[in-house]
Amino acid sequence: MTKKITKICCIGAGYVGGPTMSVIAQKCPDIKVTVVDLNQARINAWNDPDTNNIPVYEPGLPEVVAEARGRNLFFSTKVDEAIAEAEMIFISVNTPTKTYGTGKGMAADLKYIELCARQIARVSTTDKIIVEKSTLPVRTAEAVKSILQNTGNGVQFQILSNPEFLAEGTAIEDLHAPDRILIGGDPTEEGQEALNALVDVYANWVPRERILTTNLWSSELSKLTANAFLAQRVSSINALSELCEHTGADISEVARSIGTDSRIGPKFLNASVGFGGSCFQKDILNLVYIARSYGLQQVADYWEQVIIMNDHQKRRFGNKIVKTLYNTVSGKKIAFLGWAFKKDTNDTRESPAIFVADDLLNEEANVSVYDPKVSESQVLGDLNYLHTRPESKNSELITIFDNAYDCCKGAHAIAIMTEWDEFKTYDWEKIYNNMTKPAFVFDGRNVVDRKKLLQIGFKVYTIGK
Ligand code: ADP
Structure with a gap:
């Protein structure tokens, strides 16, 4: 019983x-x-x-x-x-x-x-x-x-x-x-x-029909597989975003076009600066490790590409900022809007913002950060955890703000790292007026109205466009 x-x-x-x-x-x-x-x-x-x-x-x-x-x-x-x-x-x-x-x-x-x-x-x-x-x-x-x-x-x-x-x-x-x-x-x-x-x-x-039962191993492997498939979709669309930038295709249009195919479906097709979170990378690495430990080299290599693509996408975004700002960001203020790995969470584990910031700090940029739910100690803790440079250097180069307008004041460029809804409704004209010119926006999440920003006078880079 x-x-x-x-x-x-x-x-x-x-x-x-x-x-x-x-x-x-x-x-x-x-x-x-x-x-x-x-x-x-x-x-x-x-x-x-x-x-x-x-x-x-x-x-x-x-x-x-x-x-x-x-x-x-x-x-x-x-x-x-x-x-x-x-x-x-x-x-x-x-x-x-x-x-x-x-x-x-x-x-x-x-x-x-x-x-x-x-x-x-x-x-x-x-x-x-x-x-x-x-x-x-x-x-x-x-x-x-x-x-x-x-x-x-x-x-x-x-x-x-x-x-x-x-x-x-x-x-x-x-x-x-x-x-x-x-x-x-x-x-x-x-x-x-x-x-x-x-x-x-x-x-x-x-409802009982939604409760699936399996043996132990299938259940454990299903979790890794679900996350691997989801991350793979992100890396797939991100891989194509780079091709779009070179061919004149628009990744949003491509995503919409393929998403209407009921076999593919519309979800998880947003191109971005890369996936983060505590699970995707960890679970795929686990899958790769398990496959290798059974000698399944091709299986391991196949899934490892999802991570390699994601690392490339993060690095590419940072490089784009440096290259666009005339090949140097040394001493320039780059404002990060968003630090969490996605909107509506205060979780920052494996957030792309950490890695892009780290690359920009290597270039001696001054990075200012505003995220509606992430504290200063969290941002510094994330960077210090990488051990790229002394903690004192991180504290010197990073400044945290409690509102976006101050964060962007005097900045050479804005990098949108998280898709928080509030970023869409900002007074972008006011932000523009207070920035160093030419004022750049690098939209890593495709959140802001590109046309409107271009009209205001921003130079805008959106992934996959
Ligand atoms: P997740 O995203 O998987 O929930 P977290 O890191 O947010 O992971 O939470 C895991 C929690 O487990 C941490 O708060 C940690 O302190 C706690 N924890 C780890 N080991 C033990 C333990 N032996 N006994 C009690 N709590 C533990």
Whole structure:
């Protein structure tokens, strides 16, 4: 018989764990959901009385937290306590690309997952269902299982894979009405019981026909594949954007033309300065690493091209700025509008803005930055993390502004790095009047009205035009 879940614990209060658990708690008032994290500051922020101060910016999330927090949604640093009382434990910790040893720059670092598994093994005295929520390489469940099944204390663990498909910026919409929920489990009777227990949780608000079940490995690989396909579409359109610039074709027209083919579809065809975010690059690198480790060279090379193209697109954008500004940006002010990897999120991981800024700083530009949701410490932290130059040099060359008009004042050029809606409605005439002439705009996201800007007097570069 399927066990009814009454207590859930989620380890990791980040961009995945936080919003996902908030929605589970909102939709399942009978289940107590406790989200734990080692990071005290992060937990404090999740518990801030003003839900606008929670650490993850997502439209609609403050309202969901306000509804469920304190009722059946709790945020805490008492990891052991939450593990001990839960019947179901989601693992939603970070799995960054390894920065050392074998697989450096490619493989996922499973250190945090392993630590979680060991912690669960240590404190559990009752049977548990463990749910992998973080994006993981194929067969990670095997490692987790082997740690949990060798505790010798008789406690039974079932491992499920339940990858998250939410998109940052629309996380709440995606969680409320997902295209599908994917759950992988063992084909054994116990495995299927565990799987059904999780199906029942989602069935509180997701139609059953949208809940897909597979074996563990298919579920793990499906997540990597979904992200690889999405990133591949971006790299494909970006590859063609460069060809457009040389041939007189317009990438927006090409995208519209092919997007009407129902086999291709209109989504994810916007040419841009490149994709970012914590998942696409990491997941593809994982896929490449796994393929190589099985000796599948052609498969690995095929997917690696998606990353190579993306790196090229970022570099090409920075080069275009330098070249257009008469081959030197030394001492010039370049204003960045946007730093987040996409609109409606404060997440900056792998954001193209970081890499373009880094290239421009190498050219001794003065980069000023305005992003409606990203703080100064975040911008500097992102650059310092690259270790390209001393931190003091980054602080000297980067200036953060809290509004776009001041950010652009006196600038030689504006680089639009994120597609925030507000950029469309600015008084571009006012911005133009306060800039150094000729005033350039490099639109990395195809957000502003090119014609209007040209009329005002800007020199405009739009990707793929
Ligand atoms: P994601 O985008 O996958 O949610 P984040 O980095 O935003 O990734 O969140 C992962 C969270 O997991 C971090 O807040 C980190 O502090 C937390 N974490 C990592 N390891 C552990 C652990 N062993 N116990 C509790 N929390 C952990």
